[in-house]
Amino acid sequence: xxxxxxxxxxxxxxxxxxxxxxxxxxxxxxxxxxxxxxxxxxxxxxxxxxxxxxxxxxxxxxxxxxxxx
Amino acid sequence: xxxxxxxxxxxxxxxxxxxxxxxxxxxxxxxxxxxxxxxxxxxxxxxxxxxxxxxxxxxxxxxxxxxxxxxxxxxxxxxxxxxxxxxxxxxxxxxxxxxxxxxxxxxxxxxxxxxxxxxxxxxxxxxxxxxxxxxxxxxxxxxxxxxxxxxxxxxxxxxxxxxxxxxxxxxxxxxxxxxxxxxxxxxxxxxxxxxxxxxxxxxxxxxxxxxxxxxxxxxxxxxxxx
Numbered sequence: 001x002x003x004x005x006x007x008x009x010x011x012x013x014x015x016x017x018x019x020x021x022x023x024x025x026x027x028x029x030x031x032x033x034x035x036x037x038x039x040x041x042x043x044x045x046x047x048x049x050x051x052x053x054x055x056x057x058x059x060x061x062x063x064x065x066x067x068x069x
Numbered sequence: 070x071x072x073x074x075x076x077x078x079x080x081x082x083x084x085x086x087x088x089x090x091x092x093x094x095x096x097x098x099x100x101x102x103x104x105x106x107x108x109x110x111x112x113x114x115x116x117x118x119x120x121x122x123x124x125x126x127x128x129x130x131x132x133x134x135x136x137x138x139x140x141x142x143x144x145x146x147x148x149x150x151x152x153x154x155x156x157x158x159x160x161x162x163x164x165x166x167x168x169x170x171x172x173x174x175x176x177x178x179x180x181x182x183x184x185x186x187x188x189x190x191x192x193x194x195x196x197x198x199x200x201x202x203x204x205x206x207x208x209x210x211x212x213x214x215x216x217x218x219x220x221x222x223x224x225x226x227x228x229x230x231x232x233x234x235x236x237x238x239x240x241x242x243x244x245x246x247x248x249x250x251x252x253x254x255x256x257x258x259x260x261x262x263x264x265x266x267x268x269x270x271x272x273x274x275x276x277x278x279x280x281x282x283x284x285x286x287x288x289x290x291x292x293x294x295x
Contacts, residue, residue: 024100024101024102024105025105026098026100026105026106027105027106036094036095039094040090040091040094040095043090043091043094044087044090044091047086047087047090051083054275054276054279057279058079058275058278058279061279061282061283061286064286065282065286068286068289068290
């Protein structure tokens, strides 16, 4: 009887731990609200800006190199 | 279309990164306790270290070339690549530390081998720059730096990558940390992670070429003054 009780408890604990696993908190509502796209656009704009600056620097160095030749 | 020949890999890197930065927030990720949404740091934090490895590998490759041919241009390659790699390492430490604050409740967990290894690796390369600045003679500096770099590269790889694998670490991806045992890369993660590594490496090398070319111009203009 004691063994069965332990077994039952173990099974219950296992189920409970699994149930906990399913309820992992993720940003679901955050995405559902649709505003995540605003953040993504902001990131895209910043990245474009930085890359444009990098291209500008690259060309500037090229000009200097051409002058020195 | 001559510029395409020179710029294609830079554009490729930028294109890939645009995909990674945007899709990295939208893609489906495994739902895991403790990690939650921060699993997405795999797309942002981890590629910093891979880019650092790539640049350090390039740096040590040129250090070996320098010792064989004693060409100062190889020394300049090695120096510039190490510099950019170091910056990427700093980014890795900063982002990792911020993540640790929200996951473990502390900016720095002093007993964790992965964190300490990362700090030691950066100190090893800091010593490389200190060594360079301490030697006046150019050829001597290049030679010493090349030899030191050949020791530094395997050391940093050992302390950041190999050693933490054999130790107990809280860091995700480590072998036997209870909560992250389920942490496995599924195809959804790989879809963003692999491009992220490639994209950041390409961008890292682009920045490296800029640093290298500026240093080159500086050397030429200094020689003209003499």
